[in-house]
Amino acid sequence: MTHPEKLSIKQIRYFEAIADSGSFRRAADRLGVAQPTLTVQIAALEKSLNVSLFERQRSGVILTPIGRELLPRARRIAEELRGFSEQARDISGGSTYRMGVTRTLGPYLLPRVLPQLHKKFENLRLYVRESTPAQLGTELKSAVHDVVMTTLPLQGDELEIAPLFREPVKLAVPLEHALAQKRSVTGADLIGESVLTINEQHLYHKQVSDLCESLGATVNHDFEGTSLDTLRQMVVMGMGISFLPALYVASEIGDSGTPKITDVDGVTMSRDHALAWRRRSPHRVTFRQLADAIKEVVKADLTEEVTLI
Amino acid sequence: MTHPEKLSIKQIRYFEAIADSGSFRRAADRLGVAQPTLTVQIAALEKSLNVSLFERQRSGVILTPIGRELLPRARRIAEELRGFSEQARDISGGSTYRMGVTRTLGPYLLPRVLPQLHKKFENLRLYVRESTPAQLGTELKSAVHDVVMTTLPLQGDELEIAPLFREPVKLAVPLEHALAQKRSVTGADLIGESVLTINEQHLYHKQVSDLCESLGATVNHDFEGTSLDTLRQMVVMGMGISFLPALYVASEIGDSGTPKITDVDGVTMSRDHALAWRRRSPHRVTFRQLADAIKEVVKADLTEEVTLI
DNA sequence: GGCAGGTGATAGCATTAATCTATCACATTT
DNA sequence: AAATGTGATAGATTAATGCTATCACCTGCC
Numbered sequence: 014m015t016h017p018e019k020l021s022i023k024q025i026r027y028f029e030a031i032a033d034s035g036s037f038r039r040a041a042d043r044l045g046v047a048q049p050t051l052t053v054q055i056a057a058l059e060k061s062l063n064v065s066l067f068e069r070q071r072s073g074v075i076l077t078p079i080g081r082e083l084l085p086r087a088r089r090i091a092e093e094l095r096g097f098s099e100q101a102r103d104i105s106g107g108s109t110y111r112m113g114v115t116r117t118l119g120p121y122l123l124p125r126v127l128p129q130l131h132k133k134f135e136n137l138r139l140y141v142r143e144s145t146p147a148q149l150g151t152e153l154k155s156a157v158h159d160v161v162m163t164t165l166p167l168q169g170d171e172l173e174i175a176p177l178f179r180e181p182v183k184l185a186v187p188l189e190h191a192l193a194q195k196r197s198v199t200g201a202d203l204i205g206e207s208v209l210t211i212n213e214q215h216l217y218h219k220q221v222s223d224l225c226e227s228l229g230a231t232v233n234h235d236f237e238g239t240s241l242d243t244l245r246q247m248v249v250m251g252m253g254i255s256f257l258p259a260l261y262v263a264s265e266i267g268d269s270g271t272p273k274i275t276d277v278d279g280v281t282m283s284r285d286h287a288l289a290w291r292r293r294s295p296h297r298v299t300f301r302q303l304a305d306a307i308k309e310v311v312k313a314d315l316t317e318e319v320t321l322i
Numbered sequence: 323m324t325h326p327e328k329l330s331i332k333q334i335r336y337f338e339a340i341a342d343s344g345s346f347r348r349a350a351d352r353l354g355v356a357q358p359t360l361t362v363q364i365a366a367l368e369k370s371l372n373v374s375l376f377e378r379q380r381s382g383v384i385l386t387p388i389g390r391e392l393l394p395r396a397r398r399i400a401e402e403l404r405g406f407s408e409q410a411r412d413i414s415g416g417s418t419y420r421m422g423v424t425r426t427l428g429p430y431l432l433p434r435v436l437p438q439l440h441k442k443f444e445n446l447r448l449y450v451r452e453s454t455p456a457q458l459g460t461e462l463k464s465a466v467h468d469v470v471m472t473t474l475p476l477q478g479d480e481l482e483i484a485p486l487f488r489e490p491v492k493l494a495v496p497l498e499h500a501l502a503q504k505r506s507v508t509g510a511d512l513i514g515e516s517v518l519t520i521n522e523q524h525l526y527h528k529q530v531s532d533l534c535e536s537l538g539a540t541v542n543h544d545f546e547g548t549s550l551d552t553l554r555q556m557v558v559m560g561m562g563i564s565f566l567p568a569l570y571v572a573s574e575i576g577d578s579g580t581p582k583i584t585d586v587d588g589v590t591m592s593r594d595h596a597l598a599w600r601r602r603s604p605h606r607v608t609f610r611q612l613a614d615a616i617k618e619v620v621k622a623d624l625t626e627e628v629t630l631i
Numbered sequence: 632g633g634c635a636g637g638t639g640a641t642a643g644c645a646t647t648a649a650t651c652t653a654t655c656a657c658a659t660t661t
Numbered sequence: 662a663a664a665t666g667t668g669a670t671a672g673a674t675t676a677a678t679g680c681t682a683t684c685a686c687c688t689g690c691c
Contacts, residue, residue, distance in 0.1 A: 073668090
């Protein structure tokens with residue numbers, strides 16, 4: 014007999030309005046509908062619920078005891094519906110996007126660009142999670158993230174990839190190391206050197222391995238860092254030399270002088286970073302705008318460290 | 323752009339079902355509707371809210387960030403609607419009725435009949451309020467009470483009045499009083515006696531006044547009780563004699579012997595009580611049944627004190 | 632490269648629901 | 662008795678929902 018599917022939002026609004034007005038006619042005037050509309054709809058509501066909500070009198074209507082008990086519930090439903098619409102209105106200017114980032118870039122770039130981004134996107138909210146570049150691509154395709162900031166290469170016809178900038182890598186040398194005393198370092202100086210890096214599951218490991226191979230240096234497999242911070246500490250402690258990304262250097266080392274930071278003459282190693290999202294994402298326009306905005310911030314503030322591409 | 327009136331309960335249910343299924347087709351199968359129905363309704367919902375709720379893919383759909391944020395709200399609305407229907411279902415077996423009672427009857431009758439009434443009306447809930455018979459009639463007409471139990475007479479074409487029973491009045495005499503020693507008391511014994519009663523706004527006062535006038539006794543205007551209890555205390559303290567209703571006597575005095583309780587030979591004073599409600603009340607069938615049930619309890623348990631009418 | 636299959640979208644038609652105008656039924660007030 | 666005010670009813674109109682059939686697109690397989 015009671016059938017939830019037969020309820021309608023208008024019936025609930027009519028119930029509320031009549032209870033407030035104490036009269037079908039007055040409620041109809043207020044709502045801008047014809048009085049028989051209310052009569053028919055309330056009768057339908059009463060029938061579907063199998064209760065009487067109002068006692069009809071010549072001078073209007075009064076709530077029955079049942080009507081009195083159900084009215085607060087009707088009000089709550091009306092309130093929840095208002096909240097639904099209002100939240101949608103609030104959100105349509107921006108939602109909470111899930112952003113995946115690499116741990117070798119995210120923590121050192123986002124603090125540099127987010128303040129400026131918030132000036133441009135007032136409602137931007139990001140839920141940032143770290144992952145490896147290999148996993149970030151898969152996770153983006155399967156919607157674990159809405160958008161990712163990662164190191165190229167990244168594959169996927171279904172993805173939209175917006176290149177951001179090229180980040181060079183610096184050589185980090187212990188202060189007591191012979192190379193620290195040299196005015197300039199060349200590739201030949203690295204032959205035979207043992208180079209520390211972070212562990213194998215990171216793209217960064219592969220990039221350093223390839224560089225070492227081309228230079229005649231060797232990758233230290235006995236000691237591997239789990240993050241750029243631990244890598245730096247190992248260098249400071251004299252366990253070997255290492256390569257560190259420029260943004261990390263700018264963010265965490267700066268002018269401290271520890272370890273010694275230098276370029277390698279005639280050798281260029283760098284990493285290209287990009288923002289990526291699914292082509293069919295309803296937010297793809299926003300993400301395109303976000304990529305453009307990041308590039309503008311980089312152009313304005315970070316050209317000492319990185320290069321736009 | 324956002325228009326709450328354009329929302330429908332079905333759209334919200336469809337939103338929830340598609341989010342749970344991850345596919346329009348699968349949700350359509352579950353709901354027993356055609357897939358294009360969902361497409362059209364979700365598109366309408368997205369348009370009215372000015373947001374995208376789902377990202378469409380070949381393999382189904384995934385929630386957008388906005389969709390993720392709004393889904394809990396949709397679930398809450400669905401839950402509130404279920405609660406509304408369920409509460410109506412629960413209530414349709416009985417609601418909380420507001421019952422007005424006289425203070426000279428209600429407190430001494432209801433404890434005697436309610437246990438039996440609850441066996442018959444499992445969902446009966448009463449919110450009992452005391453008032454004077456004069457006010458109870460007015461208050462019933464203006465829906466302050468849903469139903470009243472009061473002392474006759476009661477006027478009102480718009481009311482339905484179900485007589486319940488006739489309650490005699492007993493003479494209460496201080497133990498030290500001369501009348502307390504008499505084996506039986508007649509009307510002539512009361513000539514010139516000062517009779518205590520409760521104050522004038524009560525119908526009880528008028529009934530005792532009329533009786534005194536016919537017997538040649540006088541009403542004591544110097545001392546008036548505010549309730550039957552205070553009246554009894556005044557009698558116990560020797561301030562005069564008084565008349566007390568039989569149900570009060572049975573309930574509050576019993577066999578205590580204090581004060582002395584007796585009949586007056588050849589004199590019958592009693593009060594008729596009734597249950598009354600508005601003729602047009604949607605609960606009038608229930609109230610008629612309630613009146614019948616009260617009379618049955620009275621017939622079974624209270625015939626030593628009162629008489630059915 | 633072509634075909635099959637799976638998804639959501641679109642179009643047109645049918646059905647159902649909501650709403651309106653006009654009027655009725657009833658009770659109270661003048 | 663007539664006027665007035667309320668909610669109820671009937672029939673016509675309008676709006677909304679849902680269906681069937683088909684299209685558009687994309688992926689995977691041969």
